[in-house]
Amino acid sequence: DAGITQSPRHKVTETGTPVTLRCHQTENHRYMYWYRQDPGHGLRLIHYSYGVKDTDKGEVSDGYSVSRSKTEDFLLTLESATSSQTSVYFCAITGKSSYEQYFGPGTRLTVT
């Protein structure tokens, strides 16, 4: 158990509304990641963080922003949700070995 929680676990929202997903870790890991998982595409990196206030884009970052004001929390924001952002979102952290990633339980987001 890597001590990762995500909230909410499920959310339904309307197109055009802002949405924020939260990832919380309890073990002071430096690296945190946001992925989305879609059929046929596998896991794709949205954004990642390598420290407080240090973030960078992944391969599918358009339409998403992130913030990390504390080591334990990494927030993913959809400024104006679209139907193409309906997906399952996973947060991950890099473990002590720095080579292994551990995933949270996921957030299922539906944009209607």
Add this chain to the structure above:
Amino acid sequence: GQQLNQSPQSMFIQEGEDVSMNCTSSSIFNTWLWYKQDPGEGPVLLIALYKAGELTSNGRLTAQFGITRKDSFLNISASIPSDVGIYFCAGRLGIFGNEKLTFGTGTRLTIIP
């Protein structure tokens, strides 16, 4: 973005059979990871490989880091019902300070009664 070619995409086996799956890439990786995902859950790390040619076991699971660094293999011996799920490979590019992973599209394992 790059994705790893994982095969087969799905497998239908009987309980007790052995399972083999593999993952190939056009790029070299310095680390290979294998994950299992159950429905409605996040991927769970099964095995991590760090050296070309390395063979690592975790119970009935055995994984190998290909000698060319462009592939990896996962074997499951004597499958049981709880092995059902989707198995993902992931490769780490290993650029200094870059901890990002590239994932395969998964192998779905189903056990036929």
